[in-house]
Amino acid sequence: MLTNHLRKDLVANLRSDAGLASALRVSLTRLNRRLRRQAVGHSLTPTQLATLAAVERHSGITPGELAEHEKVQPPSMTRVIAALEERGLVSRAPHPSDRRQVTVSVTDQGTRLLKEERRRKEAWLAQRLKELTPEERAVLRQAAPILEKLSRN
Amino acid sequence: MLTNHLRKDLVANLRSDAGLASALRVSLTRLNRRLRRQAVGHSLTPTQLATLAAVERHSGITPGELAEHEKVQPPSMTRVIAALEERGLVSRAPHPSDRRQVTVSVTDQGTRLLKEERRRKEAWLAQRLKELTPEERAVLRQAAPILEKLSRN
DNA sequence: GGTATATAGTTAGCAAAGGTAATGACATAT
DNA sequence: ATATGTCATTACCTTTGCTAACTATATACC
Numbered sequence: 517m518l519t520n521h522l523r524k525d526l527v528a529n530l531r532s533d534a535g536l537a538s539a540l541r542v543s544l545t546r547l548n549r550r551l552r553r554q555a556v557g558h559s560l561t562p563t564q565l566a567t568l569a570a571v572e573r574h575s576g577i578t579p580g581e582l583a584e585h586e587k588v589q590p591p592s593m594t595r596v597i598a599a600l601e602e603r604g605l606v607s608r609a610p611h612p613s614d615r616r617q618v619t620v621s622v623t624d625q626g627t628r629l630l631k632e633e634r635r636r637k638e639a640w641l642a643q644r645l646k647e648l649t650p651e652e653r654a655v656l657r658q659a660a661p662i663l664e665k666l667s668r669n
Numbered sequence: 670m671l672t673n674h675l676r677k678d679l680v681a682n683l684r685s686d687a688g689l690a691s692a693l694r695v696s697l698t699r700l701n702r703r704l705r706r707q708a709v710g711h712s713l714t715p716t717q718l719a720t721l722a723a724v725e726r727h728s729g730i731t732p733g734e735l736a737e738h739e740k741v742q743p744p745s746m747t748r749v750i751a752a753l754e755e756r757g758l759v760s761r762a763p764h765p766s767d768r769r770q771v772t773v774s775v776t777d778q779g780t781r782l783l784k785e786e787r788r789r790k791e792a793w794l795a796q797r798l799k800e801l802t803p804e805e806r807a808v809l810r811q812a813a814p815i816l817e818k819l820s821r822n
Numbered sequence: 823g824g825t826a827t828a829t830a831g832t833t834a835g836c837a838a839a840g841g842t843a844a845t846g847a848c849a850t851a852t
Numbered sequence: 853a854t855a856t857g858t859c860a861t862t863a864c865c866t867t868t869g870c871t872a873a874c875t876a877t878a879t880a881c882c
Binding site: 823824825826827828829830831832833834835836837838839840841842843844845846847848849850851852 | 853854855856857858859860861862863864865866867868869870871872873874875876877878879880881882
């Protein structure tokens with residue numbers, strides 16, 4: 517009964533653009549909270565994991581670039597990197613040309629953890645996706661890049 | 670250049686279902702962080718706002734139900750309700766039949782704030798949506814109920 | 823060349839928001 | 853009547869973000 521009310525509100529509002537913004541915001545917030553909970557008990561927080569993945573993809577990236585990439589302030593990124601380094605998942609090295617800067621790279625251990633973590637990190641979401649119809653999945657497949665775009669500046 | 674890499678990764682991965690889960694998770698996390706930042710300076714946090722809206726929709730709801738609805742643990746909800754009550758936006762009353770429980774209702778002031786807040790609460794997202802193509806918006810319009818569904822149990 | 827300004831990363835201190843464990847009051851089952 | 857269960861709350865801790873301030877280095881300008 518609770519959910520039915522919500523459902524109706526959502527559908528009704530969706531016709532307008534403001535309604536779309538509203539519905540999206542609510543859904544995003546709740547889904548994210550849900551996702552976050554899945555990380556409990558796992559080894560890394562979502563932000564640490566995302567950062568580690570970004571470091572893997574862009575080896576030699578600087579903290580500043582990482583901060584921008586993850587939409588976080590530099591001090592926050594410093595802490596994330598420190599936590600990852602402490603666990604031996606990434607390593608810091610001086611920047612070749614600019615001694616103010618630092619480069620960050622993933623270690624073997626980081627790569628391994630990433631691989632291992634990746635398998636189970638989407639377990640919950642993948643399971644939920646499996647419960648959708650192929651059409652619904654197709655919609656999300658189209659939506660993912662757009663959501664990604666929205667998060668960019 | 671950084672974003673281009675990301676773009677490519679996303680698109681490449683999206684073909685598989687596991688890739689969809691992965692891409693969605695990353696996008697959702699980042700977008701949410703973005704959204705959260707927009708709330709700074711506003712009067713209520715996203716969770717408080719969502720809770721207030723839920724209370725408005727389901728007048729007389731109990732803290733436990735609210736916690737479940739917002740996917741939060743009961744103690745967290747207690748705090749959210751306390752914050753809202755302190756601002757005079759909701760009120761607590763004894764449950765009619767079960768004296769362990771409590772009912773929560775929105776006050777006039779809460780309704781007013783909700784209306785006011787709603788106007789500007791999606792400003793950022795709405796602005797971003799405006800920058801999308803009509804086709805992209807159409808995709809999100811389809812996606813919103815599916816994301817909502819995913820966040821339910 | 824030397825001084826001023828800008829930039830990258832970090833450190834320090836703070837706040838928000840969530841979680842678990844424990845508690846108290848009440849309800850329910852045996 | 854007693855034991856167990858449930859709801860809300862309290863107490864305490866953790867995580868993770870922020871801003872402001874600091875240090876080291878780079879760059880611009882005179």
